[in-house]
Amino acid sequence: MSTPRDERKPVTDEPVSLRVIGTRPPLYGAVDKVLGRAVFGADVSLPELLHGKVLRSPHAHARILSVDTRRAEGYPGVHAVVTARDLPEGAGEQFERDNTLAGDKVLYVGHPIAAIAAESPHIAEEALALIDVQYEVLPPVLDVRRAMQADAPLLHETLRTWSLAGQAASPSNVAEHLQHVKGDPEQGFAEADVIVERSFTTTMVHQGYIEPHASTALWHPDGSLTVWTCTQGAFPVREHLSSLLDLPMARIRVVPTEIGGGFGGKASSYVDVVAALLARKAGRPVKVVMGRDEVLKATGPTPGTFIRVRMGARRDGRIVAAEAELCYEAGAYPGSSVGSGADTIFACYDIPNARVDGYDVVVNKPKTSSYRAPGATPAVFAVEQVVDELAERLGIDPLDFRLLNCAREGTRRVSGQPYPRVGFAEVLQAAKAHPHYSAPLGGPNRGRGIAFGYWGNWAGQSCCTISVNADGTVSLLTGSVDVSGALTGIAMQAAEELGLELRQVQARVADTASIGYTDVSAGSRTTFGTGLAAIEAARDVIAQMRARAARLWGVPVETVSYDRVVFTTSVDPTKRLSFRELAAQLSATGGPVMGRGNVDGDVLRRGGAPGLHIADVELDPETGKVTVLRYTAVQDVGRAVHPGNVEGQIKGGVAQGIGWALYEGCFYGEDGQLLNPTLLDNKLPTAMDIPVVEPVIVEVPDPVHPYGVRGAGETPIVPVAGAIANALYRITGRRMERLPMTPAYVLERMGVI
């Protein structure tokens, strides 16, 4: 049992050492989840609840000629049928409207067309079959390179390529072209002694969160709306509802439930508007729960890609030139992660001359969404094999080669931005010193590969309030959804500032009517960005309590200080109050104290998190099956607020990366049908597939955060496929140019089949 904070001796005149940050307390809500008591999206229940189901397109590309819902409306037990015609005229962006409920075209198999609310999910499902939709089927385009060709079928007749060179005159499936140029790439390649060029393709991959999307909508008699939904961000859902329903934000309350995985996929809203439209029309609350096949067919996976990389180095081991072309599938509507792919591809290296071209391309597949370090994994899969090949051809150890060329403080990225202090070199040095790097492989058909990745992190906007209770505990509210235990890390930073034990801080996720705007829990931002809001709120609490102590003691507030143990005044050393003692006197000294933190963390943020992974794999040369034997992931996390949770993030990212590398993918037929819309055929890794992953935490504090925190959640997936590919090269002598690296593909590369 730890000593209650209030009874500790003051540590005045000594530097404050960390007492909460760096410890490993149980995560908020963990026990509820283990016991099945946590309320997830599908668990929400209300009196008179109806159940909604969505009619989806069987075609990948078709014009909708007519939608006749009359038979479905008359089916016993059906209370409402909605189509795009039920969206308020002119509300929302056209692409946003069309992806919610299709207008005149369907653009992927699974595209929502209509929805039904009925007494039971089964009745709703039966009635879907009574909706008559007439289509003019059009040829689909499913591959990013085919979609970029001038004669490819067009998804949107009005879409014209935008770039900083201007807007193209004629329609195209290429929504955007971006470019970064640094130095003189042609001159750089002319100086190179060794040049390597390769092209890579990766397939769409679904995030594979276990909990399907679920949303429950309730309209109140005053015309306001409450929506319970499993989401990574309640406020963006509120904005989406406001936009498409043409309803003021203040009249919408979005209550985020517990979330059963998201990994970026729940940063988008799919059934919230549909549930609200059905509920309004039926006059009763409606819950819509997606099925697994709907999730896999119709919610955003990460883009499939084509990536070409060319790099040149001198004999002395210096990379002198690089260029990359990244073509990313956006899905049916513009907005792939090609921007962050282009931002990440050469991010680990100091390259004097480089050019990156990125293309955002629409295809007849679901609109893509974020997936853990969106866009980075395919880019790093490509570049790290080329870097590995350069090192091999120069006869330099692959880790030393990366150390020789790694980015450092002041290095300018290809986009021109200079790096602040980031532990690129420290991570590489820690990897080199790790016993794994020099351990024997221990058998035939085994290989070891490394890969270096980076994720730039995001900070975003966050709000947090802290209310002081009379017993000295505090209640913390934040708008950040508790993804991956982030709530505990946020509360730990507040506890550290307040000088409290974590058990004295009760943190909860608030709905959109109870806290200020807070961005999605995504982009490795939450522990950093909302942590900053919690620190600001805690400092606000301390400032107010110092004023209360000053009032009690009749001394100027400037003389009152708090050393995270007791409040004291320089006027009279005998005056001392613990946090708990002062909290008990708040009502008699001016009323409640509530601290407020509302921040835009991007005001501060500059640096991200690099990671170096070491993978040992074994290949069965007869079947092509790849087994990952040993895995070490070294990462700069700035400061591990909760080391156990950071290690969990690293292990989880590696597990997802192994699935992406070896077998996961959304595979489509030529007609655009998803061929593997179940988790039987879309294999996710299980404990049987994942070796012991050893996380190695490197702490190079981010100087802009009071405790040095960096985001840690996304980097762990970035290098995995590249590390495994480089390990397979050591066994097969073949570079792996496609993801996933299935047994069939590996055997094909080996020339066996």
Next chain:
Amino acid sequence: MVVVWIPSLMRDLTGGRARVSAPGRTVAEVLDALEAAYPGVRERLCPGGRLHPSLAVVVDGRRAPLGLLEPVGEESEVQFVPAVSGG
């Protein structure tokens, strides 16, 4: 003077120059000066008067949350980069 990094696809407007100097106390004022010197810059970056949604402003290596309203110092660097988010 503020140094503005000209995106490669816009260098046709600056005679191929990758970096140009311009006065201003905010990004918007710098953009006004740029527009006067290199007509067409504003329309590329801010079609319809607002920063294109695919872009973010970076001032002195940090994304500028205030966008065009972001204050700049006399020796600041301004860049326009693709806006990215995360998962």
